[in-house]
Amino acid sequence: MSSDGIKTIASEVRSGDAQLLQRSTTITAADQRSITTEIEEGDAGNLINRTVETIEDDGTRKFETHFYDEYGAEIYERVVSESVDGSRRETWIDLDANGSAEHIIVEENWIDQLGTVWATIDYNDKNGGIAEQKSGAHASGLTETVEIDWDGDGTFDARTDTQTSYLSNGEIQTETTTAYEAGAADSGIVQIVSGDGLYMSTEVSFDDDASPDRIVRNNVSSGWRFDRSGEHVRGRRRTDLGDEDRNIR
Numbered sequence: 637m638s639s640d641g642i643k644t645i646a647s648e649v650r651s652g653d654a655q656l657l658q659r660s661t662t663i664t665a666a667d668q669r670s671i672t673t674e675i676e677e678g679d680a681g682n683l684i685n686r687t688v689e690t691i692e693d694d695g696t697r698k699f700e701t702h703f704y705d706e707y708g709a710e711i712y713e714r715v716v717s718e719s720v721d722g723s724r725r726e727t728w729i730d731l732d733a734n735g736s737a738e739h740i741i742v743e744e745n746w747i748d749q750l751g752t753v754w755a756t757i758d759y760n761d762k763n764g765g766i767a768e769q770k771s772g773a774h775a776s777g778l779t780e781t782v783e784i785d786w787d788g789d790g791t792f793d794a795r796t797d798t799q800t801s802y803l804s805n806g807e808i809q810t811e812t813t814t815a816y817e818a819g820a821a822d823s824g825i826v827q828i829v830s831g832d833g834l835y836m837s838t839e840v841s842f843d844d845d846a847s848p849d850r851i852v853r854n855n856v857s858s859g860w861r862f863d864r865s866g867e868h869v870r871g872r873r874r875t876d877l878g879d880e881d882r883n884i885r
Contacts, residue, residue: 640666641665641666641667642663642664642665642666643663643664643666644661644662644663644664645661645662645664646659646660646661646662647659647660648660655679656678656679657677657678658675658676658677658678659675659676659681660673660674660675660676661673661674661676668691669690669691670688670689670690670691671688671689671690672686672687672688672689673686673687673688674686682704682706682708683704683708684703684704685701685702685703685704686700686701686702686704687699687700687701687702688700694720695719695720696717696718696719696720697717697718697720698715698716698717698718699715699716699717699718700713700714700715701713701714701715702733709733710733711732711733712730712731712732712733713729713730713733714727714728714729714730715727715728716728723744723745723746724742724743724744725742725743725744726740726741726742726743727739727740727741727742727743728740729741736762737762738761738762739759739760739761740759740760740761741757741758741759741760742756742757742758742760743755743756743757743758744756750774750775751774751775751776752772752773752774752775753772753773753774753775754770754771754772755770755771755772756768756769756770756771757769757770759788766787766788767784767785767786767787767788768784768785768788768792769782769783769784769785770782770783770784770792771783777800778799778800778801779797779798779799779800780797780798781795781796781797781798782795782796783795783796791817793816793817794814794815794816794817795814795815795816796812796813796814796815797812797813798810798811798812799811799812803828805831806830806831806832807828807829807830807831808828808829808831809826809827809828810825810826810827810828810829811824811825811826811827812824812825812826812827813825822843823840823841823842823843824840824841825838825839825840825841826838826839826848827839835853835854836853836854837851837852837853838851838852838853839851839852840852
């Protein structure tokens with residue numbers, strides 16, 4: 637550590653014959669608000685990667701990553717900024733290092749008055765918005781909604797709603813419906829799993845007529861569950877005809 641409080645850590649990777657393959661240098665500012673790491677290749681010390689982590693005055697954390705070619709020219713840059721409370725994250729990607737981002741991704745999350753946790757992801761190019769995804773999960777964990785805008789026109793093109801229910805017989809039912817544009821549900825899936833997890837039923841509807849077009853019922857793995865009581869082992873499995881019990885010994 638230098639007299640001004642700056643901390644430098646260097647490490648090297650060498651081959652079996654002691655040839656230098658890679659060198660890494662990390663410099664930490666005295667106030668801990670800036671950390672820079674540079675990676676160089678070979679004895680020539682060609683810089684291939686530099687990352688800079690900083691903490692802004694408002695608490696925002698910024699992560700910059702730069703990649704270089706063998707001649708030292710920058711070929712790629714990525715900058716990620718995270719708010720101090722973690723509710724917003726912005727990723728800025730420059731694929732050709734010309735100073736103009738080809739992709740900008742903005743992620744935000746918040747909790748509404750009903751306890752639903754919402755999250756949005758906006759995908760943008762240098763011309764503006766190109767897509768958006770919005771999802772919400774209720775505090776109970778039993779309902780979830782996902783909306784997607786594929787063309788960035790501000791209108792969601794698809795919506796998926798998922799409802800999970802715990803039935804009185806111990807079974808878990810999950811119902812998922814998908815609607816495109818502003819119409820009614822275009823497809824739906826109802827899945828029921830037995831309380832012991834050995835049996836599963838799935839009904840799929842490819843339209844909005846509320847009638848399943850495909851039904852699949854199956855036992856999970858072999859369907860057998862074994863319990864030991866003293867010297868006796870008893871097996872049970874769920875079948876389409878009911879529970880089957882068998883004394884193993």
